[in-house]
Amino acid sequence: MTELENIKPNVYLKCEDRKLTKDDQDENVVDPFDEREIFDLIRNINDPEHPLTLEELHVLEQSLITVDNEKNIVQILFTPTIPHCSMATLIGLSIRVKLLRALPPRFKVSVEINPGTHASEHAVNKQLSDKERVAAALENTHLTEVINQCIGTPLK
């Protein structure tokens, strides 16, 4: 990457770690997936441009995640750092892939742009929800390398 699209993004603080309760450590208690657990799975995904996580850039926020464990539904809204961000599809794809690998297959995951925060939100959303195109994209070795780099834990 030669030129950064968003030269000075706003950087925010990370949230504190989840406080473990007694029930969380009790193997006999069934704890369903909740918003915080999904957030923890994806908040450390790296931005493709900056050495920062999607949480630090406020691309992902726990309040924009909806989980219905019973109905097997996970919905993520993400906010690109700028309205013309050309990385929006790649960021959405990284979130999808991370959840595809981490969650049981019963979940229907949708990843969409936070309404009103991107110039081509409709086109990006349509592409991210097309499972056939996502499947084809994931057979592209170059693209999966880039995504794996985003998903991998940061080197710091």
Next chain:
Amino acid sequence: MDRMQLLQTLTGHEGRVWSASWHPSGNLFASCGQDKTIKVWAKTENYRWVAQKVLTKGHSRTIRDVAWSYCGHYLASASFDTTVAVWDQKSGEFECNATLEGHDNEVKSVTWSRSGNLLATCSRDKSVWIWEVHNAPDQEDEYECVAVLNGHTQDVKKVCWHPQEDLLASASYDNTIRMYRQDMVDNEWEMLEPMESHTSTVWSIAFDASGKRLASCSEDKTVKIWQQYGPDNTLGIPCPEKGSVWKCVCTLAGFHTRAVYDIDWCKQTGLLATACGDDMARIFRETPNSDPNEPTFELVVMFAAHSQDVNKVAWHPVTPGVLLTAGDDATIKIWQYQEEN
């Protein structure tokens, strides 16, 4: 409510099963998917389906679709590797004896014409290709591309030939359906006006037995019924010279909770089956005595077909009421429709 009886669950594919196609005899079917293989299933004496052949050497990426020719001698497969393979058993074994190249990107669907001498393919590259088949009993068959049709503005998901005529239909990510026919004067393939009504990707299309109706299903969670009107229609619907128009006469909305990935219209019973992203398959029947110009359809069965998205529904070509479904859960299932009296 009518019901579906599960006859058999078939496992063997690794990963998502994308498509399947019945052999015209009904004694075989082929399936394909993410694992880059084609499996040919045959019926044993005690009516169990078993994988008789596994074809592995045709494609280097996901096989998205398979289709048998009407004569039953050829099987075509469409792959994300941009090629279409044609398999036959001339040597006694299934062999890939032709590879059709030309698409710039993933091939999404393949279909044979009723006459058997035309093959159509469509791709992510937005085009629909028509191939002429030159059979040579003692030599290799040849496939010649006779038309490249660039009517769609986006990824083309599905192609489907008319059950009797050389009329081709295609469905696309651009939300439209298009039809193509050969001009009688200059033999060139021409595109008819796009059929617009869906508000998102049209995933699949199927003609009814008469070929005068087409059903389509979409990412917009609806199913639509289209009716052909010729110049002699009594409703006064304007038609192009010597041509016909297709009008959306019915929308089935509110039945599906997620994208509808496939649809099949049974040529024997008239039942309409759909495959949905909510893991369910549904069967619809036209209401008796419904107005042909404003038909109504009722949901007669809804059943949990798979544990993940359902990608394919296909009615048996011979035995009424036998339905095949395939899904993301790597299984294929065979069902029997039972009417409740």
